Amino acid sequence: MTKRFSFSLNATDGKARTGVISTPRGDIRTPAFMPVGTAATVKAMMPESVAATGADILLGNTYHLMLRPTAERIDRLGGLHKFMNWDKPILTDSGGFQVMSLADLRKMTEKGVTFKSHIDGSRHELTPERSMDIQKLLGSDIVMCFDECPALPADRKRIAQSMELSMRWAQRSRDAFGDRPGHALFGIQQGGLEEDLRAQSAEALKAVEFDGYAVGGLAVGEGQEAMFGVLDFAPDQLPVDKPRYLMGVGKPDDIVGAVKRGIDMMDCVLPSRSGRTGQLFTRRGVVNIKNARHADDPRPLDAQCTCPTCANYTRAYLHHVFRAHEMISGMLLTWHNLHYFQEIMQGMRDAIAAARFAAWETEFHETRALGDIDPTC
Template sequence: MTSQPNLTSAGNGVAQPAFAFATSAIDGRARTGLITTAHGQIRTPAFMPVGTAATVKAMYPAQVKQLGADVVLGNTYHLMLRPGAERVARLGGLHQFMNWPHPILTDSGGFQLMSLSKLRKITEKGVTFQSHIDGARYELTPERSIEIQGLLGADIQMQLDECVRMPCAREEADRAMQLSLRWAERSKAAFGALPGQGLFGIVQGADVPELRVESARKLIDIGFHGYAVGGLAVGEPQDVMLAMLDVVTPILPADRPRYLMGVGTPDDLVESVRRGVDMFDCVMPTRAGRHGLAYTRHGKVNLKNARHAEDTRPLDEASPCEASSAWSRAYLHHLVKSGEILGMMLLTWNNLAYYQELMAGMRAAIAAGRLDDFIAETKDGWARGEAAA
C-alpha cells in the first residue's frame, strides 16, 4: 500500500523525498501505485510522452501535463550531441531548460546506437560512433552515460546497454546480454544519485527465454531502483514480446517499478499492463499525429483517407480533449492533406490525450479489480469503431 515517502537532505537544507515505489492495488498480475521522485510522483501504470531532444514534438509542456502525464522521457544520445549535457547543466538542468518541473526519465542512448550500426563500433569499454548530425566522433561508455544523465538532472536514469535487432542468432543475443550485464555493474558503480533519483537496470536477451531469465536474475543481484525490459518493440511480433514479458515480469522484484521500453500501440499497453508492467514510452502517438493518424476509443482514424473529406463528425465527441471534440474530421483531413502544422499539433494533442485516458482507465480498473473487463470493453470499442469506419 502507498505510504508517505522518506525524506533525505539534498545538501542545501531542503528535504527531498527518497526515490520509492509503492503499490496501492493489485489485480491479477497488474498493479497500480506511485513512484516518488525529487520532482514529484508518477502514477502507475504510466505512459511517458517522448521528449527526445528536450521537447515533446508539437506540444507545449503545460499541455502535456494537463493531459495527465506525470513524467516525460529525454534521450542521452541526442542531448549529448545537441545542445550538450554540460551546457544544459550550466543552464540549470533539463527540468529548468525545458520548463518541465516534473519527473524526467532519460534513456541511456543504447537504442539509438543500435540504429547507427554503420557509424559505430562496440568494445568492452563502450561505444565509439559518428554523430548523425555532423559526423564528429564521440565515445559513450557506461560511466559517461551516467555522467551525462546526472548533468541533465534526470530523476530516473538508465544503464547503458547493447540492444540487438531481431531476429538474431542466440550467440549474438547472449554476447550482447552479457556485455549489457557488465555495463550494468559499471553503470551502478558510476551512479552518484542526488536524493529522489533512481537508476534502472535493463533486461536483455532478445527472444530467448533462458537469456532473459539469466539477465533478470543477475540484474537483481546487482540491485537497482527499478528494472526495464529492453530490446523489444524492434520489429518482432506482439506475441513474441508478450511471451518475453510472461517469462520476465514474474521474476522481477514486486517492490520495484517495471518499465517496458519503446512500447507501444494501445493494444500493446493493455496487454503489457495485464502482465505486470508499470511504465511505458513510445514515439508512436506523437509520430502518428504528425503523419495524419489519430488514436481514439473508436480505434485508429487515418485522416489522409478521402472518405473524411466531408465528414462533419469530430474524432470523439465525448472526449474531454478539445482537439478530439472541437474540430471536424473534414477539417483535420484538410490540414493533413495541406501539410499544415496545425494538423500535426491537433492530432498529436488528440493522441497523447487518448493514451493518457487509456492509462487512467487502467489505473481505475485495477483499483476496482476489473482490469480484464476494462480491457475487453476497450478492445470491443476499437473493433466496433474500425468496423464502422
C-alpha cells in the same frame, strides 16, 4: 533532506498492478505512459499541453541531447527541466539504443562504443561512465543503465554475449551513478526471447540492486506475439516491489497487453509521430484523417473524447489542415493521440483498483473491433 525515490503498490488484479512512484519532482501514477521528448521537446506540443493530457513524466533522449545542444550546455543553463520548461519528472534513456541502431557508424568494445554523429560526422565515445555523467548533467530523475540492445531476430550465442556485456556495463553504470538522493537508476534486463537468458540477466541485476528494472530488447521487430510470449515470464523474474518498465512500447493494444502481464511503465514515439502523419488513435480503432471520407464530416474525431481537438474541431477541419500542411494539424492531432493514450492509462488504473481489469480489457478490445463510425451521407 532530499525526498528519496520510492515505489508503492496500491492494488493488483491478476498480474496487472497500480501504484505510485514518488520523486522529489512529483508522483508518477502507474501504470504510466511516458510521452517521448527526444530533443527536449514533445514534437508539436507545449509542455503545459503535455501535462494537460495527464502525463506525469516525460522521456528525454541522451544520445540526441549529448550531440545537440550538448549535456554540458544544458547543465550550464540550469538542467533539462528548466531548459524545456517541464517541472515534473523526466526519465532519460542511456543513449545505447540509438548508438546501436547506427551500426554502420559505430565500433563496440568492452569499454563502450565509439561512433560518428548522424548530424555532422563528429566522433564521440559513449561508455557506461560517460552515459551516467551525461544523464547527471541533464538532471533527469530516472536514469537508465548503459546497455547493448541487439536487433531481433538474432542467434542465441549473439544474444547471450550481448546480455553478458550489458550486465557488466550495468555494474559499471551503478558504480559510476553513485549515491544521488532523489534520483533513481534503473537496470535493464536483456536476453532476447530466451527465458533462461532473461532469468540469468534478472539475477545479475538483482545482485547489483537498482531502484527499478526495465525489460529491454523488445519492440525491435519481433512482433506482438513474441513480445507477449516474453512478457508472460520476464516481469515475474524481476522484483515485485520495484517498478517494471517496458521500453519503446507501443500501440494501444501492446500497452494493455503489457500491463496485463505486470508492466508498470512504458514509452513510445507513436502517438506524437502518428499525429504528425495523420494517423489518429480512437476508442474505435485507427482513423486516417487524410482520407477523403472526412472532407465534409462536421462531427468530432471521437464524440466521447474530452481533448480540445475533439471538443472544438470537426473531422472536416482536421482533414483540411492536414492536407494543407498547416502546422496546427500536427498540434491538434498529436494532442488528441497523447490524450487518448493517457485516457487508456487512467482507465486501467481505475479498473485495477476496482478489481475489474478483465472486464475493462474485454470492453476495450470489443469497442476497438467496431471500427470507425460510418461516413456521413
